[in-house]
Amino acid sequence: MSWIVALLVLSALIFFHELGHYVAARYFGVYVEVFSIGFGKKIASFTWLNTRWQLSAIPLGGYVKMKGQDDADPTARSGDDDSYNTKKPWQRIVILLAGPLANFALAWVFYFAIALGGPQALSPVIGKVVADSPAQTAGLRQGDRVLSVNGEPIATWNELSDIIKSSEAPLSLQVERGNAIYFLSVTPRISESKNIFKETIRQPMVGIAPSGEVHTMRLSTVEALAYAGEETYAASLLIFQSVQKLITGVVPAEEIGGVVSIVSITADATAYGWMSLCFFAALISVNLGVLNLLPIPALDGGHIMFNLYEMIVRKAPSDEAVYRLTLGGWIFLLGLMGLGLYNDITRMMQ
Template sequence: MSWIVALLVLSVLIFFHELGHYSAARFFGVYVEVFSIGFGKKLASFQWIGTQWQISAIPLGGYVKMKGQDDLDPTAISNDNDSYNSKKPWQRIIILFAGPLANFVLAWFFFYAIALGGPQSLSPVIGKVLEASPAQQAGLKTHDKIIAINGVTITEWDELSEYIKTSQGTLTLSVDRNGTQRFITLTPRISEATNLFKEKIQQRMVGIAPEGVTHTLDLSFSETITYASKQTYETSFLIFQSVQKLLTGVVPAKEVGGVVSIVQITADATAYGWMSLCFFAALISVNLGVLNLLPIPALDGGHIMFNLYEMIRRKAPSEEVITRLTIGGWVLLLGLMSLGLYNDITRLMQ
């Protein structure tokens, strides 16, 4: 049952991505011939508002086929008023960007739903104090709860960690120890740490680790808006970073996952309740948005690149260039999908 839910979630994310393209295209008067969830053989379809809406056999994505646009045949253009090609480059860019934008907006709503449900956050309670660290030398102990730093209230472990990393000079910590408030002064030390991508970095640290205690965030209306916006931004930035680290070799190719990993992780999330499912749905939605903006000719980002070129040079790239780059883009995209599928199968076998 969880796998069915996962496939439904993935289909919903794809549907909204394509709905973004469809809505923008219709707004600019472009005739949309086909709206498909999935690729390959058509399984079911119906005709509505002049468009053929269909579900196809391979659930690896979807597409909106607009009049005058065909990724498999870049030369299949049309000069009719209701064709994609007849629109100005800036209009085409909006149509192309509308798909990824729909994914970012959808992710925001998922995070907003989580905010309304009362998300869990790691409390600033110390679980471990490292030997000979500034924290131990200053007298911090296990189970101490950090209330404030330099007069700034601390409610979450992430706030504590970020404040220490970006601080300068000596810090005065307000600590709750067994119901008694204490003030402890210490100076962070530059130490070597490992970031999310397993890179060695230097940062200010005091030598403490969290106890693992969590609390429920009781957010006001404005705070739910802020929470959803912050989560959407930070998740998007993290995925952009991940792509950059992958391209520079920091993240090994074996870490690339495919649709099997996506479905499996989403299926696992259903076992932990609706909030976990919403979180992973938001994460995947942002992934779809970010990856589709990459300047690969087979993706939205590649087409945006062609239109930006046309805006700057006042002429479109030659059909030969578009054809070659599009074929190259599909080869690269299929190669990445194959790599992801290979890694998925390898993980399943292990």
């Protein structure tokens, strides 16, 4: 059952991405011939608003087929007013951006729902103090709960960590220890550590680790709005950084996952309740938005680059160039999908 839910969630994310393109295209008067969830052979379809809405056999994406726009045949253009290729470049860019933006907006909605439901957060309680560290010198102990830093209230471990990482100046901590309150001063020291990509970095640290205690955050509507925005931004930044690290070789190719991994993780999240499912759905939605913005022909980002080229040089790229670049983009994407599927199968066999 969880796998069915996972497939439905993935299809819903794809649907909203394509819906973004569809709404923007219709807004600018472009005739949308087909709205498809999946590729390949048509399984079921119906006609509504003069568009054929269909479900296709291969659930690895989706597409909207607009009049005058066909990646497989760039020469299949139309001079009609309701054609995609007769629209101004900036209008086409808006249509292309609408899909990824729909994914970011959907992720924001998921994070907002999580915020209203009371998300779990790591408490600012010290679980370990490193020997000979600034924290030990300052008198911090295991079990201390940090209430404020420089007079600013601290509610989560992430807030405490962010303040420490961004300062080399002495920090004034208000700490709860048992039934007593203590005021301590600690000065971060530049130290080496590993980031999430296993790179060695140097940053201010004081030598403490969290206890692992968690608590439920109770957020007002205004705080929930801010939480949703912050989480959407953080997830987007993480995906961008991951792509960058993959391109530069910091993240090995073995770490790439395919649709099997996506569905499997989403299915696992389903078993832990709606909040966990919303969290992973939001992350995947952001993933779809970011990846589609990459300047790879065949993706939205590639087509945006074609239109930016036209805006700059006042001339559209040749049909032959668009066709060859798009074909190369598809070969690259299919190779990437094949690598992800290979890695998925390899992990399953281990």
